[in-house]
Amino acid sequence: MTSGYLDRYGRVQSLCHRLPAHIQFLLAVGMVVTGLSIPVELWPVQVFLICVVFAGHTLAHVPMSYLFRRLSLFLPMMLLLSISLPFSQGFERGWEMMVAILFRSTLAFLTMLWLVNVMPFDQLLITLRRFWVPEVLIALLSFMYRYIFVLWDELDKMRVARRARSFGQGRTIHQWKVSAQLIGMLLIRSMERAERVHSAMCARGWDGHVRKLDSTPNTDA
Amino acid sequence: MHIADGVLSPEVCIAAGALSLSVVGYSLHKMKSSLGDRTVPLTGMMSALIFAGQMVNFPLLGAPISGHLIGGVLAASVLGPWAGCVAITLVLVVQCVLFADGGILTLGANVLNMAVIGSIGGYGILSITRRLLGRGRFGTIVGAVFASWLTVMAAAALFCLEFRMSWLNSDFQFQNIFTWMVTVHSAIGIGEALITGFAVSFILSQRPDLLHSSEKPAGAVGTFSRALAAGVVVALAVAAFLAPFASDFPDGLEAVAERAGFNELAAEPKILVLDDYKVPIAMHGWQKVSVSLAGIGGTGVVLIIGLLLGRTIKPQAANAEVRE
Amino acid sequence: MENASSQIDLSIQNLTYRYPGGPAVLNQVSFSVQSGEVVGLVGPSGAGKSTLLMHLNGLLPEESARSENSAAVTVHGLPVVKDHLKEIRRAVGFLFQDPDDQLFCPTVLEDVAFGPLNLGVPQQEVRDRVTTALESVGLAGYEQRSTLQLSVGERKRVCLAGILACQPSVLALDEPFSNLDPRARRALLEILKSFEGSQIVATHDLNLVVELCSRVLVLDNGSIQADGPTHEILADKKLMDDHGLEVPFELR
Numbered sequence: 001m002t003s004g005y006l007d008r009y010g011r012v013q014s015l016c017h018r019l020p021a022h023i024q025f026l027l028a029v030g031m032v033v034t035g036l037s038i039p040v041e042l043w044p045v046q047v048f049l050i051c052v053v054f055a056g057h058t059l060a061h062v063p064m065s066y067l068f069r070r071l072s073l074f075l076p077m078m079l080l081l082s083i084s085l086p087f088s089q090g091f092e093r094g095w096e097m098m099v100a101i102l103f104r105s106t107l108a109f110l111t112m113l114w115l116v117n118v119m120p121f122d123q124l125l126i127t128l129r130r131f132w133v134p135e136v137l138i139a140l141l142s143f144m145y146r147y148i149f150v151l152w153d154e155l156d157k158m159r160v161a162r163r164a165r166s167f168g169q170g171r172t173i174h175q176w177k178v179s180a181q182l183i184g185m186l187l188i189r190s191m192e193r194a195e196r197v198h199s200a201m202c203a204r205g206w207d208g209h210v211r212k213l214d215s216t217p218n219t220d221a
Numbered sequence: 222m223h224i225a226d227g228v229l230s231p232e233v234c235i236a237a238g239a240l241s242l243s244v245v246g247y248s249l250h251k252m253k254s255s256l257g258d259r260t261v262p263l264t265g266m267m268s269a270l271i272f273a274g275q276m277v278n279f280p281l282l283g284a285p286i287s288g289h290l291i292g293g294v295l296a297a298s299v300l301g302p303w304a305g306c307v308a309i310t311l312v313l314v315v316q317c318v319l320f321a322d323g324g325i326l327t328l329g330a331n332v333l334n335m336a337v338i339g340s341i342g343g344y345g346i347l348s349i350t351r352r353l354l355g356r357g358r359f360g361t362i363v364g365a366v367f368a369s370w371l372t373v374m375a376a377a378a379l380f381c382l383e384f385r386m387s388w389l390n391s392d393f394q395f396q397n398i399f400t401w402m403v404t405v406h407s408a409i410g411i412g413e414a415l416i417t418g419f420a421v422s423f424i425l426s427q428r429p430d431l432l433h434s435s436e437k438p439a440g441a442v443g444t445f446s447r448a449l450a451a452g453v454v455v456a457l458a459v460a461a462f463l464a465p466f467a468s469d470f471p472d473g474l475e476a477v478a479e480r481a482g483f484n485e486l487a488a489e490p491k492i493l494v495l496d497d498y499k500v501p502i503a504m505h506g507w508q509k510v511s512v513s514l515a516g517i518g519g520t521g522v523v524l525i526i527g528l529l530l531g532r533t534i535k536p537q538a539a540n541a542e543v544r545e
Numbered sequence: 546m547e548n549a550s551s552q553i554d555l556s557i558q559n560l561t562y563r564y565p566g567g568p569a570v571l572n573q574v575s576f577s578v579q580s581g582e583v584v585g586l587v588g589p590s591g592a593g594k595s596t597l598l599m600h601l602n603g604l605l606p607e608e609s610a611r612s613e614n615s616a617a618v619t620v621h622g623l624p625v626v627k628d629h630l631k632e633i634r635r636a637v638g639f640l641f642q643d644p645d646d647q648l649f650c651p652t653v654l655e656d657v658a659f660g661p662l663n664l665g666v667p668q669q670e671v672r673d674r675v676t677t678a679l680e681s682v683g684l685a686g687y688e689q690r691s692t693l694q695l696s697v698g699e700r701k702r703v704c705l706a707g708i709l710a711c712q713p714s715v716l717a718l719d720e721p722f723s724n725l726d727p728r729a730r731r732a733l734l735e736i737l738k739s740f741e742g743s744q745i746v747a748t749h750d751l752n753l754v755v756e757l758c759s760r761v762l763v764l765d766n767g768s769i770q771a772d773g774p775t776h777e778i779l780a781d782k783k784l785m786d787d788h789g790l791e792v793p794f795e796l797r
Contacts, residue, residue: 028325029325029326032226032324032325032326033231033326035226035227036226036227036230036231036326037231070321074225077225078225081228081398081401097388100227101227101228102227103227104226104227104228105225105226105227105228105324106227107227108225108226108227108324108325108326109225109226109321109324112226112317112318112321112324112325113321115318115321116318116319116320116321121319121651122651122652124318124319134249136249136253136260136261137249137307137311139261139265140261140264140265140268140307140311141265141311141314141315142265142650142651142655143261143262143265143266143268143269143649143650144265144266144268144269144272144311144315145269145315145651146265146269146648146649146650146651146692146693147265147266147269147649148269148272148273149693150269150645151269151270151272151273152273152276155273155274155276155277172280172281172282173415175279175280176279176288176415176416176419177419179277179278179279179416180279180290180415180416180417180418180419180420180423181419181420181423182277183274183277183290183295183416183420184419184420184421184422184423184424184427185423185427186270186273186274187270187274187295187299187420187424187431188424188427188428188431190266190267190269190270191263191266191267191270191299191428191431193266193645193646194259194262194263194265194266194267195259195262196641196643196646197262197266197646197647197649198258198259198262198263199599199604199641199646200639200641200646200647200649201258201261201262201649201659202258202604202634203602203604203634203639203641204634204659204660204663204707204708204711205631205634205635205660205663205664205711206258206659206663207258207663208253208257208258208260208261210261211662211663212662213654213655213658213662213668213671213672214668262649
């Protein structure tokens with residue numbers, strides 16, 4: 001996984017991308033809340049809103065193939081969850097509830113997918129700061145984002161090394177054990193790296209207090 | 222395990238969100254006193270680690286879905302309850318806002334179920350177990366396995382509660398969805414217990430110093446708050462198995478919670494869970510399944526512990542596999 | 546204290562260090578570095594080069610962050626103890642071997658600004674320093690770039706910029722040329738040559754030591770085995786063989 005993965009469509013230019021980050025965020029959350037507030041009986045309105053979100057995706061140049069791929073993973077899970085509802089007392093009420101849940105969750109999911117694709121990570125952090133999220137959390141998110149890819153790469157290397165030395169499937173329990181040990185190994189290496197990073201931070205005057213550069217009108221920082 | 226938008230009502234989302242916010246806020250404050258200026262690098266790195274670790278596939282005997290780490294207990298076992306809670310919260314936030322995995326309005330509920338219960342509650346169970354069984358390899362692995370399974374079951378119970386409160390005005394029975402949830406989470410819990418157990422076992426064999434040990438002396442306050450956290454988890458886990466019966470016996474949940482709270486400090490959590498298995502209640506079809514799965518789950522946990530500890534007897538073989 | 550022409554930037558007296566429960570990694574190390582001197586620190590792997598460097602800005606010993614006792618290391622006349630750590634860490638810029646250990650912010654601007662912000666430099670001046678530092682490492686205009694998408698050479702240079710933004714007078718560099726392709730190595734070398742303060746460079750790359758350093762210290766088994774002008778020390782075949790090194794090509 002490369003660092004471009006998370007922001008694959010984030011660098012595209014479109015009407016939606018050009019909206020200010022906090023507007024994008026409020027639009028998305030607003031749509032989700034609206035979807036939740038519509039009564040169960042008015043499910044055609046949900047369908048309409050879903051179409052609106054699809055239009056949003058088109059405006060943002062998000063490929064339909066990507067949307068359908070994500071939906072194909074999401075919908076079965078939701079179906080599994082809600083399938084027990086019609087099998088309880090009263091098929092009518094149960095079906096209605098199931099449909100309601102499916103529509104609401106699909107609408108919310110598609111809306112979040114829109115947000116995910118129009119708001120790159122650095123804009124997300126700016127938005128969070130604007131909504132009074134404490135500096136230390138933003139620093140943590142920043143740090144986490146920085147090292148996810150480093151760890152992914154290390155994990156990949158370890159997996160390749162393991163595959164090069166395993167000769168066949170092995171019992172499932174054994175596979176689980178080896179994979180869990182990979183995670184354990186990655187944890188150890190990561191914590192050791194965290195100590196080194198801490199030293200590097202101290203070498204540049206770190207004392208635990210998070211300090212941020214103010215944004216100026218003509219930069220994004 | 223991630224709850225999607227639309228499943229819970231806005232009111233429940235707000236309530237769960239408020240609760241999570243206060244706990245996470247408190248955790249942010251507490252973790253600075255335990256980690257000092259290492260807070261940002263260690264917690265940030267742990268978040269990245271859990272996030273990366275969740276991508277590792279654990280195949281399920283040819284099934285199209287695979288198991289994955291959740292990581293609450295793992296994070297807490299290294300960084301302690303507060304930083305563990307914050308680390309998992311960060312993972313959930315990133316998953317929601319960068320992957321649309323888990324709803325934005327249900328983020329509060331997800332944080333409550335996985336970060337608060339998973340890490341803080343999990344640490345309580347781990348800590349109490351180590352106090353009872355010793356801080357060595359045995360106590361730590363048993364503690365990690367218990368904590369993993371119990372916190373997943375507790376998350377299931379919390380979800381049932383949240384779901385019930387969301388659809389309060391509906392006049393239909395919740396047994397089936399609850400039973401379904403408990404079943405699924407029992408399996409997830411076994412998986413989590415296995416993964417966490419193996420991972421902690423590995424860390425113990427290589428860098429036991431990395432595992433968090435509390436600096437607080439064994440004073441009354443420290444023990445009490447840990448017992449409290451553990452007690453909440455156990456009560457919820459027990460409630461999970463009674464959830465299918467909840468509509469029949471509305472007081473059942475409260476009765477169990479009380480009993481669990483009082484008994485917790487004296488007895489081993491596991492015995493408590495199995496005790497309630499014997500509660501004589503008239504059972505309908507689905508509920509029999511749920512209770513049977515409780516038994517299987519409990520047995521599974523014991524087997525896992527045996528598996529993990531059995532392997533420590535052969536250090537040569539273990540080391541040979543470990544060298545990557 | 547000292548007159549300007551022979552000012553001592555770094556002074557190490559009888560430095561001994563052992564890891565808890567282990568043998569001495571550094572044993573009675575003593576030397577000093579004059580203002581503007583560029584000293585190469587060479588020796589076989591495991592000789593203690595990184596450990597020595599980490600004493601120069603108080604990352605080691607671990608107690609220096611807490612203790613008040615006199616230290617074996619002084620920087621510009623200040624002993625490396627808790628009270629002076631902030632000033633010492635500003636004065637001594639430390640470049641770690643792995644840029645991923647040192648480049649911990651998502652954007653270049655944030656990372657290079659990290660040091661000056663911690664030093665309490667005012668916001669506008671921080672931005673100016675970042676611009677200047679990036680220019681001096683040949684990465685002008687890189688402020689908004691994501692650190693995740695830089696090459697190894699670029700990352701090393703951003704790390705160096707981050708240090709230069711603190712305006713240090715001494716550079717301590719741990720294997721600065723490792724993992725760099727020839728062009729990146731050359732670029733880094735030119736930047737280091739233009740640095741005006743003193744430097745101490747731990748490296749395996751003896752050819753670059755010949756080009757960059759006027760003086761060389763050979764560290765082996767935790768103590769200084771030789772200390773003198775580069776051309777003399779590195780051309781001494783017996784000395785090089787004794788300590789697991791090779792005479793660089795140009796001096797053969």
